[in-house]
Amino acid sequence: MSAAAPEPPESSIDAFHRGAFFLAQPAGRGHRAGLDAMILAAAVPSGFSGRLADLGAGAGAAGLAVASRCPHARVVLVERDPEMLDYARRSRALPGNAALRERTEVLDADVTLAGEARAAAGLADRAFDCAIMNPPFNAPADHTTSDELRKSAHVMPPETFEQWIRTAAAIVKPGGALALIARPGSLQPILAALAGRFGEARIVPVHPRAEEEAIRIVLRARKGSRGGLSLRPPLVLHEAEHIFTQRADAICNGKASLFGD
């Protein structure tokens, strides 16, 4: 940002899926957050029908993107942060989202809750057909981690995935799905947390350019399946600086699903 850039407004309203839905969100957030949410949403099959929980929904980007692309999805945006909850509610209330409002709700709940407390917060066992999650990279516990570990690994504390995936396994019906987006460095705690809960994990690495390391992984798995892990061809985002590949453009704009289903 140049020194001459205007003071950023407190919040903004941004169009996604080429104007199919809108998001009220704090201004000054990077482009990446929206991109991650769009890619995560694309992991849900286009024909998905049923209840979907967007765990840690923030302003609702991923959940609304699923509702926008999948006309039979009923989406619950789950968030615990009061400010982000407010943005999620404002997003849902935007005039441009009127068509999605009936299939969307906002739930004030902490994803890391367990047992009766979780059910009491509105996340009942086996109440969903699918859960999606884009856990925050800088979870509160991160601040207690040593500088060296944070610098070298760029991962969340392993317990974050254990807690989030434990909740997903509880609230999803047998045979239901979990989709998540995360950094490649989190693969080990993710796979450890999936073990015994979700199988048939399919991973798509996301590379900024074909010749660069993956910056994200998208994973989809099925509750109770014994099926093994598979690695799909990568999603390459850019052909050149600021130019999306055709596939990335379709995926980020709600025109294609990531797993081709």
Next chain:
Amino acid sequence: MSAAAPEPPESSIDAFHRGAFFLAQPAGRGHRAGLDAMILAAAVPSGFSGRLADLGAGAGAAGLAVASRCPHARVVLVERDPEMLDYARRSRALPGNAALRERTEVLDADVTLAGEARAAAGLADRAFDCAIMNPPFNAPADHTTSDELRKSAHVMPPETFEQWIRTAAAIVKPGGALALIARPGSLQPILAALAGRFGEARIVPVHPRAEEEAIRIVLRARKGSRGGLSLRPPLVLHEAEHIFTQRADAICNGKASLFGD
């Protein structure tokens, strides 16, 4: 193979790296075994200097490929199967491998040994700068696994990786490397076994064609490192049926390293 094909001989002598070295091996083994070994060998940096253990070396394909490409590598082919040990010794003795013989030895030892028994077998702690491994897909314990699990997961018993990586961690010096090739379905037990032993894991998925699922992963990691996992761009083997991509051809023929170092 057509019905008119001649009876296969009991063993064959095959050229690798375009005639740079040779392998005596049982005939009738699939093309894949050699290809896996060549790709694994390419995970070792070209400038590698020091002692390298090829754990479960079989006839010696991967270890000899390292010796062939890396002129300062001293390679120990570690094998426990009497028949394959004999092939490894015959491979080493082939006239076409005379240039590698001084930097190569064969060790009769079981990779799954631990503690004093392992050291007594010739695998002393911190005696190597690098270990490479292509663990058998059909380990003996596999036969006790339920049909359903074998069919669905296509993985070895998790304890195989725990045992093999435990040995690699013991015999490699601090800061030394481990490289392995395996099926994507084995990723979880591999990452679990690496934890606390090897860090800075770099993974290259290997896809038969650009649009198909990965059939292998190659992983290289550093002993004692706290560095996080990274996912490199994939290695795509074929452009069309039976036609290697330029990169795959260079890698399989000892002309390039997999990680570009």
